Amino acid sequence: MENQEIISKVNDFLIDEFELEEEQLIPTASLKETLEIDSLDYVDLVVIIERNFGFKVKGEDFAGIKTLQDFYDYIIKRVQVN
Amino acid sequence: MPSWKGKSRGNILGYKIFVFTLKHLGVSFAYFILVFVAFYFFLFSRKSSKTNHYYFREILKYSRLQSVWSIYLNYFVFGKILLDKFAILGGLKGKFTYNFDGEHHLRNMADNKTGGIIVNAHIGNFEIAGQLLERLNTKINVLMLDAEHQKIKNFVSDVLSNKDVNIIPIQNDYTHIVPISEALINKELIAMAGDRFIEESKVYEVDFMGKKAKFPSGPFYLAARFGVPVTFAFAMKETKNHYHFYATEPEMVKRFKDPIEQDKELKRFVEKYAKEFERILRMYPLQWFNYYQFWKTQ
Numbered sequence: 036m037e038n039q040e041i042i043s044k045v046n047d048f049l050i051d052e053f054e055l056e057e058e059q060l061i062p063t064a065s066l067k068e069t070l071e072i073d074s075l076d077y078v079d080l081v082v083i084i085e086r087n088f089g090f091k092v093k094g095e096d097f098a099g100i101k102t103l104q105d106f107y108d109y110i111i112k113r114v115q116v117n
Numbered sequence: 118m119p120s121w122k123g124k125s126r127g128n129i130l131g132y133k134i135f136v137f138t139l140k141h142l143g144v145s146f147a148y149f150i151l152v153f154v155a156f157y158f159f160l161f162s163r164k165s166s167k168t169n170h171y172y173f174r175e176i177l178k179y180s181r182l183q184s185v186w187s188i189y190l191n192y193f194v195f196g197k198i199l200l201d202k203f204a205i206l207g208g209l210k211g212k213f214t215y216n217f218d219g220e221h222h223l224r225n226m227a228d229n230k231t232g233g234i235i236v237n238a239h240i241g242n243f244e245i246a247g248q249l250l251e252r253l254n255t256k257i258n259v260l261m262l263d264a265e266h267q268k269i270k271n272f273v274s275d276v277l278s279n280k281d282v283n284i285i286p287i288q289n290d291y292t293h294i295v296p297i298s299e300a301l302i303n304k305e306l307i308a309m310a311g312d313r314f315i316e317e318s319k320v321y322e323v324d325f326m327g328k329k330a331k332f333p334s335g336p337f338y339l340a341a342r343f344g345v346p347v348t349f350a351f352a353m354k355e356t357k358n359h360y361h362f363y364a365t366e367p368e369m370v371k372r373f374k375d376p377i378e379q380d381k382e383l384k385r386f387v388e389k390y391a392k393e394f395e396r397i398l399r400m401y402p403l404q405w406f407n408y409y410q411f412w413k414t415q
Contacts, residue, residue, distance in 0.1 A: 054376075073317055075338045077294040082342070094295040 036114055041088075042107050048083050062104035070103065084110070090117050139204050144212065147200045148357075155192035162192075165408035176326045176412065177402055187403065194403045198242045198354055205245055212358055219364035222348055223306075226367055227255040232304030232345040233367055236311040236336045238394050239406045241353035243308070245360060250306075258283045258300045260293070260309035287315070301343035311336050311349075311390050312407060321387045326395050328412045337386040341370040341379070347386065349393045353401045365393060 036044075049055045053076060059069070066072045072080070081092050090113050100106050138147045159166065166188050173184035205213060226233045235257075237243040250257050261284055285296050285307075300307055314320055314333035322329050340347045346367035353361050370386055373379040398405060 067317070073319060074291055074294065075319060075335060077291045078298060078339060078342055081295055081298045091299075092295050094292045097292050097294065098290045 038111050041111050041114055044087060045107060045110055048087060052079060052083060060103060062102065062107065064103045065101060066103065066106060067101075088114055088117075090114070136203055139200060144200060144204055148197060151193060151196040151200065155189060155196055158192040159189045162408075168408060168410050169405070171410075171412070172405055173402075176328065191403050191405065194354070195406055198404070201354065201360075202242060202244050214359045215362060216359075217362045217364075219348075219350075219366070220362065222364050222366050223250065223350070224253055226306060226346065226348070227253040230304050231367070232301055232343070233306050234301075234336050234340050234345060234347045235306060235308040235350045235364075236347055236390055237308055237350050237352075238310055238312040240394075240398055241351050241401060241404045242360065243310075243350070243352050245352050250308075256283060256305050258285055258296070258305055258307040260285045260287060260297065260307055289315075297339065298343070301339060301345055304345070307339075308350075309336050311387075312394065312411075321384045322413065323384070323388045323391045325391045325412075326398065330391070330412050332387045332391060334383045334387060337370050337383045337390075340386075341372040341382065344369070344372070349390055351394075351397045353397065353404055363397060 046057070046060050049060060049070075050057060053070070053072065055070060061069075064070055077097065084090070084092055088110060096109060096113075100109055138150060169188045169191055170184055173179045173187045174181070177187075179187060201213070223235070225231075259282060283300075285293050285300075287293050297307060311332060314331070314335070318333045318335060319338075320331040320333050322331050324330075325332075337347060339345075346369050348364050348367045350362070350364040353363070355361050368386075368389075371382050373382060
């Protein structure tokens, strides 16, 4: 899967599942403060990531993810490893 | 907003003294020492005494004198419960008797491997119930909010060393979400308090003991998201050596695509929980251990 394809897929589920607008999806946007993804949304993220990309999120993975770019990078890295 | 600020009383030395006293001097002597320890907290824990004064005076409508006396008794009962916890977990289970209302509900959840969320509260002695649940022969995950006291938790874990109890500490970076999700996907049981929340949590304001209070939606959202039942469970001290355990019939929280419908469903469960919580607390008013501003109007 190409990086751009992964980014599009991430954007699609953020728009569909979290009711975000496309123009909000700026790479520097903070997941918590700007996109207002709360603890309950993180529950959904764990399930959606597994469903869309076929890998299990590890507990410590979330620790370094602050911005949308961090999130893209994380997914890309895990998809490549897999 | 009256949310819990993440601080709990107690330190490792205190816990060590408890364990030493119990091992070498016995429960009765430890209770005697508590008379003075409770008085110390009564005199010097002004902040928690102030919030408890509100609870006894404004919520329970006790007289001025009765409220002050109840603040002292509350510390005393809290100490006794802490001691009981260590006594039971330290192998003195046989000294205590229990009766159970609704144990079969939990047994069914364990036997049928439905998984589920056991929603408890900071009243009575739920840690004891957690240990008693080992009778169910299933793994129990316990979600704990006060992760800043990890040192104490580690020490307590050493004392308890129960392989079937897995503690999941809540972290600000949400790393706890993954083990919670895994446990529920694997249809395991998770016990969590439904009466505390941190600042960013989604909460509902509902009637509780005659005034509005905020409760988190998290436990019920998890139940809806992973399709597991919820039960409300409490373990209350009745006499020196006797505990009463209560568990309600497990119920499924419906999941809706429409966020407004989902909100309604979650609020309905928060209200149910608050109602059951109130019913139990009114039977055991001294066993209230939320030492912070709980009600909105305070």
